[in-house]
Amino acid sequence: MHPMSFEGTRSRIWRASVSVSAWVLITGVMLSACGDLGSSPAAGTFAPRTPGVLTVVTSTLPSPGFWEGTAHHPTGGLEYELARDLADRFGLKSVRIEIEHFHRIVAGRLGGADLALDLITPTSQREQSLDFSTPYLDAAPTVLVRSGQPVPDLETAQSLRWGAIRGTTFVGMIDSMIAPDQSLQLFENSPAMLAALKANKIDAVLFDLPLAVVTAGRSGGRLKTAAQLPDAESIAAALPKGSSNAQAVDSAIRAFTSDGTLDHLLHVWVGSAATNGASSIPLLHTTR
Amino acid sequence: MIVASVFPISIAGISVSSPTGPAWEFLVLFVVVIIGPPLLQRARLPGIIGLLLGGYAIGPHGLNLIGAGNTTIPDLGQVGLLYLMFVAGVELDLGLLRVHRRAVIAFGLLSFTLPMLFGTAIGFSLSWGAPAALLLGSLLASHTLLVYPAVRNAGLTTVPAVATAVGATVLTDTASLVVLAAVSGSQLDGGGPASIALQIVVGLGVLLVFTLVVLPRLARLAFRELGTDRIVRYLIAIAAFLAAATLAGSFGIEGIVGAFFAGLGLNRLVPNEGPLMDRIDFFGAAVFIPIFLVTVGMLLEPSVMIQGETLKLAALFIVASIGGKAVASGVARVRLGFSPSEAMLMLGLTVPQAAATLAATVIGFNIGLFDQSVVNAVLVLILVSIVAATLLVERAKARVPVPGKSSRNLGKRVLVALDDPRQAALAFAIGARIAAPDSGVVRGFLACPPREADAFKPQLEQLRAAGFAVGFDTDPALLVDPSLAEGVINAAAVQEPSFVLIGQRRVAAASALSSPGEAVAAYSTSPVAIVIGDATGIREVVLIETERSRDAQSDDTAVGLAAELASRIGRRRVSVRKANELPNTGELSRGQLAIAPATSWEILAASDPPTGAALLLVLEPRLPFDEAGAAEESEAGAGEPRQPAPAEVNPEARR
Numbered sequence: 023m024h025p026m027s028f029e030g031t032r033s034r035i036w037r038a039s040v041s042v043s044a045w046v047l048i049t050g051v052m053l054s055a056c057g058d059l060g061s062s063p064a065a066g067t068f069a070p071r072t073p074g075v076l077t078v079v080t081s082t083l084p085s086p087g088f089w090e091g092t093a094h095h096p097t098g099g100l101e102y103e104l105a106r107d108l109a110d111r112f113g114l115k116s117v118r119i120e121i122e123h124f125h126r127i128v129a130g131r132l133g134g135a136d137l138a139l140d141l142i143t144p145t146s147q148r149e150q151s152l153d154f155s156t157p158y159l160d161a162a163p164t165v166l167v168r169s170g171q172p173v174p175d176l177e178t179a180q181s182l183r184w185g186a187i188r189g190t191t192f193v194g195m196i197d198s199m200i201a202p203d204q205s206l207q208l209f210e211n212s213p214a215m216l217a218a219l220k221a222n223k224i225d226a227v228l229f230d231l232p233l234a235v236v237t238a239g240r241s242g243g244r245l246k247t248a249a250q251l252p253d254a255e256s257i258a259a260a261l262p263k264g265s266s267n268a269q270a271v272d273s274a275i276r277a278f279t280s281d282g283t284l285d286h287l288l289h290v291w292v293g294s295a296a297t298n299g300a301s302s303i304p305l306l307h308t309t310r
Numbered sequence: 311m312i313v314a315s316v317f318p319i320s321i322a323g324i325s326v327s328s329p330t331g332p333a334w335e336f337l338v339l340f341v342v343v344i345i346g347p348p349l350l351q352r353a354r355l356p357g358i359i360g361l362l363l364g365g366y367a368i369g370p371h372g373l374n375l376i377g378a379g380n381t382t383i384p385d386l387g388q389v390g391l392l393y394l395m396f397v398a399g400v401e402l403d404l405g406l407l408r409v410h411r412r413a414v415i416a417f418g419l420l421s422f423t424l425p426m427l428f429g430t431a432i433g434f435s436l437s438w439g440a441p442a443a444l445l446l447g448s449l450l451a452s453h454t455l456l457v458y459p460a461v462r463n464a465g466l467t468t469v470p471a472v473a474t475a476v477g478a479t480v481l482t483d484t485a486s487l488v489v490l491a492a493v494s495g496s497q498l499d500g501g502g503p504a505s506i507a508l509q510i511v512v513g514l515g516v517l518l519v520f521t522l523v524v525l526p527r528l529a530r531l532a533f534r535e536l537g538t539d540r541i542v543r544y545l546i547a548i549a550a551f552l553a554a555a556t557l558a559g560s561f562g563i564e565g566i567v568g569a570f571f572a573g574l575g576l577n578r579l580v581p582n583e584g585p586l587m588d589r590i591d592f593f594g595a596a597v598f599i600p601i602f603l604v605t606v607g608m609l610l611e612p613s614v615m616i617q618g619e620t621l622k623l624a625a626l627f628i629v630a631s632i633g634g635k636a637v638a639s640g641v642a643r644v645r646l647g648f649s650p651s652e653a654m655l656m657l658g659l660t661v662p663q664a665a666a667t668l669a670a671t672v673i674g675f676n677i678g679l680f681d682q683s684v685v686n687a688v689l690v691l692i693l694v695s696i697v698a699a700t701l702l703v704e705r706a707k708a709r710v711p712v713p714g715k716s717s718r719n720l721g722k723r724v725l726v727a728l729d730d731p732r733q734a735a736l737a738f739a740i741g742a743r744i745a746a747p748d749s750g751v752v753r754g755f756l757a758c759p760p761r762e763a764d765a766f767k768p769q770l771e772q773l774r775a776a777g778f779a780v781g782f783d784t785d786p787a788l789l790v791d792p793s794l795a796e797g798v799i800n801a802a803a804v805q806e807p808s809f810v811l812i813g814q815r816r817v818a819a820a821s822a823l824s825s826p827g828e829a830v831a832a833y834s835t836s837p838v839a840i841v842i843g844d845a846t847g848i849r850e851v852v853l854i855e856t857e858r859s860r861d862a863q864s865d866d867t868a869v870g871l872a873a874e875l876a877s878r879i880g881r882r883r884v885s886v887r888k889a890n891e892l893p894n895t896g897e898l899s900r901g902q903l904a905i906a907p908a909t910s911w912e913i914l915a916a917s918d919p920p921t922g923a924a925l926l927l928v929l930e931p932r933l934p935f936d937e938a939g940a941a942e943e944s945e946a947g948a949g950e951p952r953q954p955a956p957a958e959v960n961p962e963a964r965r
Contacts, residue, residue, distance in 0.1 A: 064433070064442035066681035269681035277678025281497060
């Protein structure tokens with residue numbers, strides 16, 4: 023081959039390779055812009071206990087703003103919609119809801135459900151029997167009282183009759199941060215506890231801020247949020263210990279956080295009062 | 311948690327509770343930053359691995375000293391990531407990029423495209439979705455100049471292969487970040503493909519205009535108006551990348567893209583060897599970047615890392631990334647004519663996966679595209695790539711010859727020596743324009759007789775203010791020596807300037823025998839020029855072309871140097887005036903700077919320029935000793951002194 027011809031061929035190959043490289047880059051960018059938005063094995067795989075169905079366990083239905091309707095006819099709520107979004111992402115056709123006592127859920131008894139969505143705060147004790155996803159909400163413990171009951175300071179708070187749901191982190195929190203004069207009354211679920219509050223059997227309870235705001239808002243003026251405690255708690259999905267689905271649920275919640283899905287759900291089902299509550303509800307200075 | 315299980319301790323009524331709170335968390339963090347790297351370096355492993363392992367040790371999967379619910383440390387880590395990308399942009403040598411642009415473009419495209427193709431193919435073969443597969447390809451295609459300091463210390467920065475690899479980093483990392491922006495945009499924006507593409511294109515356009523056009527102007531203005539305080543100059547740089555990251559975020563583009571472009575935008579304003587870069591490097595190396603790496607280490611989960619799936623992924627990533635970079639280096643060696651050792655050096659420089667790779671991986675993780683096993687596989691890749699790169703560069707740098715001193719970086723380190731602070735504004739304006747194309751630094755010196763330093767120190771403030779006025783922190787110092795020439799020669803020996811500018815307010819300051827500038831020119835390997843006059847601004851440059859100019863056009867002569875200086879200082883406002891000898895400087899008008907190659911006789915013949923104008927006389931550069939010695943021996947005979955000693959050159963130059 024003539025040297026010039028060889029040089030020309032090499033030059034053409036070179037130009038072609040540079041051109042191909044540029045096109046690959048452009049195509050890559052365009053492809054990514056057109057790519058599907060769903061889950062892929064890179065984000066973990068989800069294997070439901072019942073094929074095609076996401077089974078979710080929770081303790082109370084309805085739970086204002088978080089689970090609306092009944093177990094057979096759910097009508098919405100942040101955690102219910104989150105469950106539906108999870109099912110969509112994992113390619114599952116439906117969501118089945120199961121009910122279980124809160125203290126049994128946090129003890130790891132999920133009753134065959136794939137996961138639990140029940141405003142659960144991960145703790146080291148609970149991590150012994152459950153796996154937790156990355157948090158999907160942060161919420162300050164908020165004091166809910168009957169309207170007309172002020173809680174301006176710790177001394178007033180200590181003089182109140184407190185109630186809490188068995189198994190929640192609020193039980194220890196009330197003991198250590200408020201240390202009430204009278205012993206704490208424990209309840210199996212939130213409807214029973216709220217009934218006691220309205221019936222003047224107890225004076226104050228703790229709820230996570232969004233739930234407290236929605237509950238007060240729907241009480242017809244009988245209940246109000248009086249104060250919030252320092253140190254917001256993380257709220258996460260709970261999975262059976264050793265679940266192979268943890269990575270997929272984690273990835274999904276990270277995706278829902280970054281793409282604004284969770285903010286949207288919070289806005290729709292809890293409203294701006296919950297997000298503004300952090301600044302409008304006074305802080306209660308506690309014993310620690 | 312180990313600490314929590316030990317506490318609380320109660321002895322004799324004294325209760326000690328377990329350490330908690332921000333002070334404890336930051337203490338733990340900084341202990342890792344302090345002891346992690348040296349421990350690993352003792353085991354002959356890169357210090358970065360110490361930070362990653364330290365992060366694991368204190369993180370939720372280790373001792374859980376910093377729990378999963380902590381948001382402060384990860385937030386600080388995110389700022390560290392932005393900082394890292396900003397530093398990557400600001401440190402890139404744009405001068406080298408310009409000189410070797412063809413090789414840079416070719417190698418940059420190859421070293422991006424091949425790993426990108428291999429990585430994307432691996433993603434698809436694993437049944438990943440298109441966004442995840444493309445993001446994998448892009449993160450394997452990027453690289454970080456982690457072993458560049460070793461190459462720089464070996465004096466190989468001007469080797470074309472090194473310059474090519476360094477310049478290619480701009481392309482590979484920019485292309486990777488563009489893919490990252492596209493992928494993350496596609497995940498975060500709920501619109502259709504067309505609106506997502508439009509959003510990204512418009513967002514990138516706005517970002518490029520802001521970072522490369524608006525930001526440098528704003529920063530230059532801020533440096534001039536507010537930047538007399540060094541803390542403020544540093545904070546301006548921080549604010550610049552945070553602003554760019556915020557703007558990027560507003561368009562759904564990841565903040566690191568904005569931070570990287572902000573670095574490119576401020577590249578010329580923050581010279582690599584300047585005091586501001588020192589501060590950026592210092593805080594980055596001491597706080598922000600280690601914290602980012604520690605937070606990445608907190609993601610490490612050994613139980614996942616040693617799983618078969620993770621190791622399989624890691625092996626595939628290693629083949630795609632290092633294999634792609636190796637093929638790119640091999641092709642570039644054949645096509646661009648590099649030696650095998652140079653190709654190995656290029657490979658060593660482009661193999662390390664760290665900053666951009668981590669950034670893309672963490673973002674892929676945060677937006678739910680990647681799970682823990684992908685993150686851990688990438689971390690295995692990072693460990694392997696760093697070790698491989700270290701070994702490759704160590705082998706290659708011993709075989710690549712160290713090049714001689716380059717004459718192209720005239721503005722890399724400009725030394726300005728004055729004996730009258732009234733010339734500071736003019737001299738620093740000239741120095742700044744010479745330094746700008748090379749992203750160089752300007753150092754200022756004020757000559758001062760021995761035992762009079764205290765009296766001269768207040769005048770340094772004048773020099774400092776004049777430097778800040780042209781956007782440079784000249785970090786002025788006193789040059790204490792009985793002779794200006796000797797003082798400059800001594801300073802030049804320490805500073806190794808690329809160019810020396812000596813101030814001389816009046817022509818009469820030079821004697822019939824010689825000027826301090828000539829003495830310096832005789833003994834310094836750096837080009838030297840003398841600026842005469844006290845103009846405060848430069849409106850136009852007049853390049854004087856004498857008979858001698860037409861006889862000697864080489865770049866290595868005073869004539870060539872004068873032409874280059876005219877181009878740098880005057881930019882587009884250069885006029886050429888032909889003359890048989892130096893013109894009457896009285897003809898110059900206000901704002902004009904005449905530049906001419908000159909000898910001492912010509913200096914004497916020249917008259918003082920009128921008020922507001924100035925004259926820059928470029929002296930003949932000294933030949934290297936061996937060449938000069940040989941030339942003179944043949945002409946003058948052995949035993950004759952080649953050059954008079956500085957003190958002998960010009961007794962008048964002594965104070």
